[in-house]
Amino acid sequence: MSDSFLSLDEPPQPKAEAYRVLARKYRPQTFSELIGQDAMVTTLGNAIRRDRLAHAFLLTGVRGVGKTSTARLIAKALNCVGPDGHGGPTIDPCGVCEPCRAIAEGRHIDVIEMDAASHTGIDDIREIIEASRYSAVSARYKIYIIDEVHMLSKAAFNGLLKTLEEPPAHVKFLFATTEVNKVPVTVLSRCQRFDLRRIPAELLAAHFARVSEAEGVEAEPEALALIARAAEGSARDGLSILDQAIAHAGIEGEGVRAEAVRAMLGLSDRGAIRDLFGLLLAGDALGALASLRGQYDLGVDPQAVLRTLLETVHGVTLVKLGSVPTAGQSAEELGALERWASGLSFPALHRLWQLVLRGHDEVAKAALPIEACEMALLRVIHASQLPDPGELARQIASGAVAPAAPGAAQPAAPAMPGSMAELAAHLEANRRLQLAQQVRDYLRPVRFDGADVHFGAARSLPHDFLRDLAAALRDTTGVNWRLQLVESDAPTLREEQAANEAAERAAVLQSPLVAAALVSFPEAELIGWTTRRSMQA
Known part of the structure; x- marks a missing residue:
């Protein structure tokens, strides 16, 4: 016999089971598995226990938060008969009785699911209205689940109104939509509405950790935090990304790593972004462009760099307000945000936000994205170092800023201060008396290397101090100074003077x-x- 034919004596080979994606495999089967929707579950449980069930429910929320899954869970809760076949509606369906299993498998004759995106007309609704007059075949309630209900036509909505207002006692309607603003008010008023919230990133990361463990895949917590953040509150989106990350990890068994997830999602390295942000604040144009090019060469999208810079500015602002740290933040990142928050004022942060946001929009439309990103960063460096309009007005009023006379000779470049004492004397000579006093009283010298100065602080400095000092030195020396606040126990000029006395x-x-x-x-x-x-x- 030819090898191309199977022998009749050989037993048939079992057919390989088709792979199910994680988003389907780990769809919640009980309300306890539904993450992030505790308020809705509590309300629904109380309604079931008190026998105060609405005849129509409207479930709203962004994609992937569990609207359709919740609708199926409600159908199971209303039709569950328990393992012994004598149970009633319950917030904890057994999952083993025939109605529970049939609904979970999508084959229950009395639970009808319809996609309004492909059944938008009045004829489709007419069929539902006609069928709803007949009692359920085997279930306690006949349930209609209509997904993306906002896609129904105006005539279809109008045809549904009367049945929604006075439905038969054995019928329940469950509507799901991502765009509740497109549902007519007349329909909204006839439904009990549940707004499913975006799932917090920390809950998503914990859920993904359980899924990874169940799949036998090792995953770094930072990788799961990155996936949770990229999911934007959607469990389905996050599970799809996790599915991709597991496939991306290959068959070598190295697991899901943060670096691989970052590369897969096209995210810029947050450590590199922190370095870039520090260079922007220090006014180091060449260093900032080199840092950007380094990330670009690694395949990071320029728009993603600016998006992460926006997240950084937002994070600094939240830390300055004293908010709770975001889930997934490392101690190093939090420390950097706190350091920047102590040195930047709210006006400076708002200006940084506007500058980076403008650059983000320009790069999105630019024919040369990387070049547009470089120009945006240079604008951030130069524009962010300009004094506020109020400060500029005070400088003009005090005579610190005056226009040069036409044809006047340019003054010689001033000498660069090389110590804390010279720095204070330089500020006094240029009538920056308040800054000079703060330098003498509060700053602990660490390093003077041209315009690169490191110093500590004897007390908490004013929020605008670093910006004002850098602006004053730039105005008086014509050089961009890089000022950095570090830890130091060296004496201030005032402490040194007091010790000498x-x-x-x-x-x-x-x-x-x-x-x-x-x-x-x-x-x-x-x-x-x-x-x-x-x-x-």
Whole structure:
């Protein structure tokens, strides 16, 4: 016999079971498995226990939050008869009785599902109205689940109104829609409405962790947090991304890694974005462009970079307001946000937001996206360092800013301060008296390297201090300064002066002449002194 034919003696090979995607495989079968909708479950449970069931329910919400799954769960809850066949409506359907199993498998004759997107006309609704007059064949209630109900035509809605208002006792309508604003008010008023909320990212990440464990796939928490954030509150979208991530991981068994998920989704590395954001705040144009090009070479979309920068500005603003940290934030990211929040004012943050948002919109429409992104970042650097209109008006009023006379010779470039004392003296010489006083009182010197200055703070600095100091130095020296606040225990100029005065006073008190005078006159007090050094000065 040819090898191309099977022997009659060989048993038939079992047919491989078709793969089911995670979004279908892990569709909730009980209300306890429905995540993020506790308020709706509580309300529905109370209605069932008190036998106060509405004749029509409208389920709204964004894609993938569980509208259709909830409708099927309600159908099971209303028609469940329990394992013994004598149960009544319950918020905890057994899942083993024939109605529960038939509804879960989509084959129950009395639970009719219809997609309004493909059945929009009055004729389709007429069939429902006619069939609703007849009692259920085997279930307690005949249930109609109409998905995307907003797609029904005006005539179809009008034809449904009378039946919705006075339906037969054995009929329940369950409507689902993502665009509730398109449903006529006359229909809304005849339904009990449940707004299904976006599922919080932390709940989604925990759900994905359980799914990964059930699938026998190792997944990094950061990877699941990235997927949860990308899902935007949709369990179905998140499970589809997780399905893709598992396939992306391959068959080597390395599991779902954050780096792979970030590459798969085209997300920019958040650490690289933090570095880029720091370069923008420091006014380092060349460094910012190099950082952007580095991410672009790795395949990151320029628009995704600006989108993540927007998220960063938003995150800094929330931290400045004292909000609770977002799920999935690392300690390093939170520390960076807190550091920026302490150094940026709300007006500066709002201006950064507008600049980056404008760049994001421009890149989306640009013929040269990476070049447009570079120009947007340069605009952020230069525009964000300009003083506020109010500050500019104060500088003009105080005479700190004045237009140059026509034909006047350009002044020579001023010397760059090379120490904290020179910095304070430079500010005083240029009539930045308040800044000079703050430098003397609060700043702890760490490093002076040209215009790159690192210093600590003896106390919490005003929110606008770094911006105002950088602007003042740029105006007086013509150079963009990079100011960075770091940890330091070095003394401030005021502390150093106080320590020197205390040491000098102690030396004066220990001198033989003063010591002898204090012995002769016990009630005498040292009020002041003059040393040879001070006289020579």
